[in-house]
Amino acid sequence: MLTIYGAPHSRAFRVIWLANEIGIPYEHVPVTFSVPNAQCKEPWYIALNPNGLVPSIDDNGFVMWESAAINLYLAETHLSSLYPSTPQDRGRMLQWTFFVTNEVEPALITIFRNRVFFPPGTAECDPC
Numbered sequence: 001m002l003t004i005y006g007a008p009h010s011r012a013f014r015v016i017w018l019a020n021e022i023g024i025p026y027e028h029v030p031v032t033f034s035v036p037n038a039q040c041k042e043p044w045y046i047a048l049n050p051n052g053l054v055p056s057i058d059d060n061g062f063v064m065w066e067s068a069a070i071n072l073y074l075a076e077t078h079l080s081s082l083y084p085s086t087p088q089d090r091g092r093m094l095q096w097t098f099f100v101t102n103e104v105e106p107a108l109i110t111i112f113r114n115r116v117f118f119p120p121g122t123a124e125c126d127p128c
C-alpha cells in the first residue's frame with residue numbers, strides 16, 4: 001500500500017494528483033506544516049523525512065521525499081503511460097521537471113510570499 005504524507009494544500013497536492021490521475025490506491029496522512037506544533041517537525045515524521053518537509057511517501061516500506069522525484073518514481077513503478085518509453089522522451093520529461101522545480105517554482109514562491117505574507121513596501125527580492 002502507498003501512503004502519502006502531507007496536507008493537500010502543500011506540495012503533497014502534486015503526489016495526490018498523480019496518484020489519482022494514474023489510479024494508484026493510497027492512504028493519505030494530512031501532515032500539517034507551517035503552523036505552531038506542525039506535525040512535519042515531530043520525531044515520527046522526521047524519521048521519514050529528516051528535512052521536516054512535506055510531502056513524503058511510504059510505498060510498501062520504501063520511503064522517499066521530494067515531490068517531483070516521488071511523482072517520477074510512482075509513474076515509473078506503476079507502469080503509467082505518463083512515464084516516457086524512450087530515452088529522448090525521458091530526457092524531455094527531466095528537462096521540464098527540473099525547469100519547473102529549479103526555475104519556475106522559486107519565482108512563484110517569491111510572488112506568493114510578497115502578495116500574501118508581506119505588507120506592501122516590504123517585499124523581498126527574488127533570491128536568485
Ligand SMILES: N[C@@H](CCC(=O)N[C@@H](CS)C(=O)NCC(=O)O)C(=O)O
Pocket residue numbers: 009010011012033034040052053054055065066067068
Ligand atoms: N522541494 C520540496 C519542497 C518541500 C516543501 O518545502 N514543503 C513545504 C510545504 S509545500 C513544507 O513542508 N514546509 C514546512 C517548513 O518549511 O517548515 C518538495 O518538492 O517536496
